[in-house]
Amino acid sequence: MANILVVDDELSMREFLSILLEKDGHHVFTANDGANALEQLQEHKVDLVITDIRMGGMTGLELLQEVKDQYSNIPVLLITAFASPDDAVQAMKNGAFDYITKPFKVDDIKNIVASALSSKPPSPIDHPSFDIIGESLEMQKIFDLISRIAPTHANVLIYGESGTGKELVAQAIHQHSKVAGNNLVPITCNAIPETLFESELFGHVKGSFTGATSDKIGLFGQANNGTAFLDEIGELTPLVQTKLLRVLQEREFKRVGDTRITKVNVRIISATNRDLEEEVMAGRFREDLFYRLAVIPIRMPPLRKRKGDVPLLVDYFLKKYARIFEKEAVQLSSYSMQVLMEYDFPGNVRELENIIERGVALSSSNLILPESLTLSSHRRKENKATTTIPPHLIAVESEKELFSEGLDAIIARYEKQLLKLALERTNSKMKAAELLKMSFRSFRYKVQKYDI
Ligand SMILES: Nc1ncnc2c1ncn2[C@@H]1O[C@H](COP(=O)(O)OP(=O)(O)OP(=O)(O)O)[C@@H](O)[C@H]1O
Ligand SMILES: [Mg+2]
Known part of the structure; x- marks a missing residue:
């Protein structure tokens, strides 16, 4: 775009x-x-x-x-x-x-x-205050868009898979808006039961229903002259959608049990991990509400589509968690980095952050090895290769044959096969040695010994 x-x-x-x-x-x-x-x-x-x-x-x-x-x-x-x-x-x-x-x-x-x-050179504007990490073209475009639209009053709809940074973007927009000094009020739509929605959003007056023991300013009231961040907007029930639309159209509402009208001036940033256009087509989301909310759409790219940002994010999170866990500078081993570069991150940046957090917590040295990386295993690409041990490693004709070789010969045979396998998987002696947790020297020695 x-x-x-x-x-x-x-x-x-x-x-x-x-x-x-x-x-x-x-x-x-x-x-x-x-x-x-x-x-x-x-x-x-x-x-x-x-x-x-x-x-x-x-x-x-x-x-x-x-x-x-x-x-x-x-x-x-x-x-x-x-x-x-x-x-x-x-x-x-x-x-x-x-x-x-x-x-x-x-x-x-x-x-x-x-x-x-x-081909456009990366935008020369520096965006240090966004706290959003990324240098990929995809993220540059997002930064660019944020700087352009933040000062306007247009409603924004942020699309993106879970963990892509939608909330961070909402915060950045508010912080760079003209109402940055006023409230940014987050409202998680699916967390509010329908029956309480009106009172949560618009507030109520004391005694208006059982349990309304005092006056309450709703979330919209708190966000007045600022920004309301409606998260998981795709989960709104039809009734609530209608109520919300009315507020957006009229720019006013009544608190529950109140006869007076409250005027509001709120910018709405909403976010969804659903394809909201599809929801509209399927009749599950009101089209008129959709157009009010999606004046400016922003689509957050999944992390797997901007792998170039992974090292940058890793670095950022390593520093963050080394500080939190009070460890000295922690690094990823080069093979760990390779594992991450091959991973497709179904949970996006949030998942990467969790992986690094756990890695820093679990690592006993200042180097994070692959076994300290907890990836959701079914999506780990090289999983097949590492869990299915090639049959020739264990296959022997008979027990008699196995024992006739003697322990040293059996171990040597296995050792040779494992060295070969590690080399095949990594294509590099250095990485193969790391994979087998042995020094490069002894790895090289054994490779020569077995004539691999
Ligand atoms: N580009 C980024 N740079 C730094 N941290 C990021 C980035 N993107 C996401 N994060 C971090 O990842 C976590 C998830 O981000 P966020 O809550 O904004 O995602 P989301 O898209 O709102 O996810 P969900 O749909 O699950 O609510 C947060 O801890 C956030 O700080
Ligand atoms: Mg979120």
Whole structure:
């Protein structure tokens, strides 16, 4: 999802590209000449410019120059006519990301646009105060989005599997919003029974029902002029959905048992690990409520889709838990790191954090070895390999044959097979030695001895 500025003096071309790019989920701005394009660039945050070369007024090459001067990190794609290859060469020399030749194929444009967008250098804005770790392109995009939308008052819906950091993002948005000084009130929707929902959310007056022994300000009241974080929004029952919608529409509510109306001004950030659009289609979630909540959707990538962030997160959590458990600097062995890099983290960052926490707690030295990593075993990729001992390791024709070899020979045979297996699994003597918990020297010695 990117903001793309399409510049062309031909309406049909602007329309064609808009339709094509919007189908891919991008937001498209258009301009009919260079001057207008520069205006749009001042007004909007643009991730990519696509411009025709031959236009009235400023040419595409001149516009390219302006963009390079003023917005050096926005990539520019130029559209050239098949008949003028020189233009293309000139464009590339002047710093265009690439060019598209007319007439073009839909797939070509899509590919070039995708690579131009992913080529963007990481955003130069530093986000130290987010407390969200990640350098992957996926996370850079999230940081970028957070900085852009935080100051607005738009409602945000955060999608993502469990443990991907949805709550962290909600906090970051609030902290960078204009209401950061006011409350951020978390409301876990499925934790509130339907019968109590109204009173929890909107409060009640003393005596309005049995058990209402005093006045109560509801969560919405607490969040007034601030942010309400509605977690697990997909779990709301239909009745509660209707009540919530009314508050969002009217910006007011009545406390239970109260005749007076309370006005509220609350930004709603909600989160779900369900596909809420699917819930809407299936008729389980009100469409009108969905549109009110999902003004700005944010999709948190699962950790397995941004493995490059794993070492960074590991480092962050190692430091955190070494501090908490008052241990000296703890490290992961290189094989442990490899195990984590091959793991797909069904529980995402939360699971990684738990793995490191336990690893730090369990490790007796300052090196965490693979056996101190508690992965949910059914998802551990190399599980099959390590639990099924290859049959040739234990298979013997008969007991008689086994004992006739003598203990030393039996052990030597097993030893050789185990060394081979470890080498096969790790492809590295260093890692194989680590796997067998022996020193590299004695491993190398034995490999020579058995002529492996
Ligand atoms: N990018 C990150 N950097 C640092 N810590 C993270 C990151 N993402 C998640 N965490 C940590 O992982 C844990 C889970 O994060 P969070 O509660 O935000 O996830 P969630 O998406 O709300 O999960 P759930 O759907 O299960 O509620 C928290 O302890 C959080 O601090
Ligand atoms: Mg959560």
